[in-house]
Amino acid sequence: MNTTTLYDLSSSKKIIAFSGEDAAHFLQGQTTCDVLTLKNSDAVFGAVCNPKGRVITLFHLIKHDETYYMVLSSDMASIIIKRMKMFVFRSKVEITDASNDYKVFGINQPLPPAMSSLLAPLKSIKYQSDSELSLLIVATQQYTTAKTDPSIALQSNETDWQLLLINECIPEITTETSELFIPQMLNMDLLNGINFQKGCYTGQGVVARMHYKGTVKRRLVQFHTEKDRAAGESIHCPDDPNSVGTILNSLNIGGETNTGLVVLKTSFINDEALQLDDKSELTLHKPTYGLGE
Numbered sequence: 001m002n003t004t005t006l007y008d009l010s011s012s013k014k015i016i017a018f019s020g021e022d023a024a025h026f027l028q029g030q031t032t033c034d035v036l037t038l039k040n041s042d043a044v045f046g047a048v049c050n051p052k053g054r055v056i057t058l059f060h061l062i063k064h065d066e067t068y069y070m071v072l073s074s075d076m077a078s079i080i081i082k083r084m085k086m087f088v089f090r091s092k093v094e095i096t097d098a099s100n101d102y103k104v105f106g107i108n109q110p111l112p113p114a115m116s117s118l119l120a121p122l123k124s125i126k127y128q129s130d131s132e133l134s135l136l137i138v139a140t141q142q143y144t145t146a147k148t149d150p151s152i153a154l155q156s157n158e159t160d161w162q163l164l165l166i167n168e169c170i171p172e173i174t175t176e177t178s179e180l181f182i183p184q185m186l187n188m189d190l191l192n193g194i195n196f197q198k199g200c201y202t203g204q205g206v207v208a209r210m211h212y213k214g215t216v217k218r219r220l221v222q223f224h225t226e227k228d229r230a231a232g233e234s235i236h237c238p239d240d241p242n243s244v245g246t247i248l249n250s251l252n253i254g255g256e257t258n259t260g261l262v263v264l265k266t267s268f269i270n271d272e273a274l275q276l277d278d279k280s281e282l283t284l285h286k287p288t289y290g291l292g293e
Contacts, residue, residue: 003153004115006136006146007106007161010099014077015137017098018068018084022091027061027068030084030202032183034195038063043125045193047183048080053206054179055186056083058171058193060135062123071104071125071135075175103143105136106161119146127170128191128289162251166259169222169287176231177248183207184216185263186248190292218263220248222285226256227278235262236277244268266291 018027027035033046043062047055057080059072072080077097084095102122109132111124122137138146146152155161165172171186188194189211196211210216229235229250234243245268250260262282268274269291274282 002112003151004109004112005107005153005155007108007158008147008154008156009104009106009135009158009161010143012074012158013071013104013135014074014097014099015102015104016070016072016077016081016084017094017096017101018070019066019094019096020092023066023068023093026084026088026091026093028198029200030087031059031061032188032194032201032203032207033061034198035061035068036198038068040064041123043123045127045188045191047186047188047193048083049183049201049203049207050179051203053182053203053210055173055181055183055188056080056178058173058186058188060125062125062137064122069098069102069122069137071137073172073174074099076173076178079175079178101140102137103140105138105143105146106134106164107136108133108164111136115151118142118149118151127165127168131168133164133168133170159251159253162249163253163259166222166249166251166261169220169261169289171220171248171261174231174249177246180232180246181218181248181263182210184210185218185220187220187287187289187291189216190287190289217266218245219266219269219291220261220263221269221287221291222259223262223274223282224257224259224285225280225282226258227280228252228258229260235274235282237268237275238277240277244274 057076245264248261
């Protein structure tokens with residue numbers, strides 16, 4: 001029997017539902033993506049920023065039957081719900097945690113038609129158009145079925161999934177890295193996560209100014225190293241008192257081998273390896289989608 005590998009992301013992903021007649025306009029003013037052009041069953045990548053343009057969280061947003069579903073890191077869900085409710089005021093918007101109604105799988109291969117019929121996903125969200133790396137949003141009933149179906153190889157250890165994201169240089173924000181980066185530092189402009197033609201949103205002035213009047217001085221790249229690194233950790237080079245980058249995430253992939261993503265000064269990105277002041281070394285890899293140089 002052919003099997004399809006699904007990554008169970010129910011412990012690391014949650015879903016927030018936004019409903020009500022003002023939901024679209026409300027989200028339009030809170031996110032970097034163009035919500036008003038989102039059609040039924042479409043999906044878009046985006047960020048919620050603070051007034052200084054720093055990313056609070058990243059998310060994927062889908063529209064289904066006039067309800068918008070935001071898929072984001074589980075440790076950010078309650079923070080975002082609380083924050084969004086602060087800005088509702090008189091808008092006709094309901095914000096609820098829909099994680100009990102829908103669950104999230106990861107997949108890195110085409111979804112077979114029979115599997116699509118079995119799972120009946122609310123949406124399959126591709127990270128990039130030329131990649132099979134995707135999120136599947138499924139109703140809890142189908143999620144329960146998938147856990148017992150013999151044609152599904154369910155992977156509950158998320159290490160392999162995180163490695164897939166790292167290898168494709170796909171950023172994710174958790175509480176350790178929230179409010180540290182401007183969206184462009186996370187390559188959001190290269191991943192279609194920012195719409196520069198839409199109207200105002202929280203943090204828009206800073207994000208737009210970097211796009212139109214400045215240059216992006218830090219970018220997201222992959223690294224390999226022998227030393228363990230922590231999310232949010234600043235890294236330094238010898239004879240330089242200032243930080244040259246910040247670790248977004250780090251994953252041990254066996255023995256003393258670690259890989260992850262780092263937001264690094266662009267002046268160092270063309271180096272094959274970066275020597276740090278603690279005597280360790282980062283081997284650098286640019287994303288396959290390019291850095292827009």
